[in-house]
Amino acid sequence: MANLGDALLSTWIALTRLASPVGGVIVGARRRRGKEDPARSAERLGYSSAPRPAGSLVWVHAVSVGEAMAAMPVIDQLIAEGQGVLVTTVTTTSAALVGHRLRPGLTHQFAPLDLAGPVDRFLAHWHPDLAIFVESEIWPVAIGRLADHGIPLVVANARLSPRSFRGWQRAAPAARAVFRRMSLVLAQTDDDGARFSNLGAPEVATFGNIKFDAGLPDVGLGDLDALKQGIHGRPMVLAASTHPGEDEVVLTAFLKLKEARPETLLVIVPRHPVRGGDIALLAEATGLATRRRGAGELPDPTTDVYVADTLGELGAFFQLADVVLMGGTFIDGIGGHNLIEPARLGAAVISGPHFANWLDIYHAFIDAGGLKVVQSADDLAEATMTLIGDPALSSAQAAAGERVVSGSAGAVARTIKAITPLIGRSPGGTPC
Known part of the structure; x- marks a missing residue:
């Protein structure tokens, strides 16, 4: 079943590479509906608009406002320890939130579409040492390509609803190929952790919800x-x-x-x-x-x-x-x-x-x-x-x-302790 799942994942990645022109159509349609920043929509196709900082780099993906706010204490701690952090988001609202908090050590980009072309361009430019996906972000192409480049992936504050779990179960071989490529899953609850384990995640721990440690917007x-x-x-x-x-x-x-x-x-x-x-x-x-x-x-x-x-x-x-x-x-x-x-x-x-x-x-x-x-x-x-x-x-x-x-409270400290040993396990600092 593992071989079948790997074949299915590889085939899907190859198909998205052939369908790369579709990415431009998707981004264009979203831009017309006001869901993309016109000045930065190329980032969604993997064309980066900022240089990669020197040294090791942790990629943190938080799709929207809630995930971005939750991830901020982890991001703040990583930066305090001298670690470079790249944050990607999807929504313009979450981008504005991160934009308000930009400072040395923190870079923001819009996340690439989960197609092989955009993901490969993104990884070739940023070549992170560690990737952290926040909550329920499961992108098969990105996960597959991170594994191909030996870049560890942590799913932090991980949650998986019963409905999503049943959906992945219906494609069990492909699901196992995706989930077993996760280096570490830090689940919010025991039930979430059990669902990730059942789908093939090799290392799962229940750490609680980092949103209990999340900061609040600064107000003068x-x-x-x-x-x-x-x-x-x-x-x-x-x-x-x-x-x-x-x-x-x-x-x-x-x-x-x-x-x-x-x-x-x-x-x-x-x-x-x-x-x-x-x-x-x-x-x-x-x-x-x-x-x-x-x-x-x-x-x-x-x-x-x-x-x-x-x-x-x-x-x-x-x-x-x-x-x-x-x-x-x-x-x-x-x-x-x-x-x-x-x-x-x-x-x-x-x-x-x-x-x-x-x-x-x-x-x-x-x-x-x-x-x-x-x-x-x-x-x-x-x-x-x-x-x-x-x-x-x-x-x-x-x-x-x-x-x-x-x-x-306390999930942030546990998360930092768990992910720190993974930074530097990848080729990092060298082009993917």
Whole structure:
């Protein structure tokens, strides 16, 4: 079966090499839809726009904002130890996040498409000493070519959903060929680790979730002071990382909340800032006085809804919020977002029922009394009203969440200790 799997993987890599022109079509289509940076879209085809730094280099791939934020403590520690780091992302939002943190030792590029041509060009230019893929990034071509060049691959903070596991099982020979080329898998949970092992990963350890150690966006005191003045001591409800369809749920609940607590301010931070204008129109259509941070506006005592359509400031709003409504959970299909950040900052958090991508973490908070889950807009209004009206209850829930976070930290240190011996096991520093 191993020989069959190897043959299948080799055939797939060869086919993608023949289909290389398709890469330009894919990138062009994504660029027209605003999903690629026009000035840097060639990076997606493996044409690098920055020189390779001297010395050893660790390639860290984090597809989107959540993975990039989670990987930052690992990246920071590697750089502190004098290690060069190349971070690749796919989304423009995650690229902007990494861009805000660029400094000596850290380089950002958009990830190459998982086709042999782009991957080979990427590896020939960067020739990393170690590759780290964050969470559930499983790219067969990249994994195959890394193994061909003797470059170790670590899947850090690894997770594999039951659904993805069943999909890989349906192609078992090819799956084993891909998974056995992973040098080390550092799983979030024992269940994740078992799924990776079952598919052929040779070395798997359960290290916990590095998102419990993840840092928060830096926020200047001037920003905080200006926001505090605009909030003017009013109760503040924060809807964090919302998606289309969720803003309507939040606004419906907020209108009910305002009947009892008219002084309350709602702040909406969309997952994608480009939606700020649309959200403001939605709020204004309900008769709510609305301002937008993306337009350079601050809230004032007459503001009902403040749309914070900017990047890198969510931490400030977590610190100021009385109650946080966690986006990605109020409609099906998103799977939830990271509630560790608001919990670490002492916020009482409410979520909807849809958090399939974060089951273990959400259930840890639920079991500890650190998260309130609601099923509808009416439930959301009632739960928010209860927490605003009962500071002791809100503080108790927030404290329970903080205990979950503090009791689960340490995965970053374990990850650094595990990956350090792998740096330098490859030819690194020489062209692939």
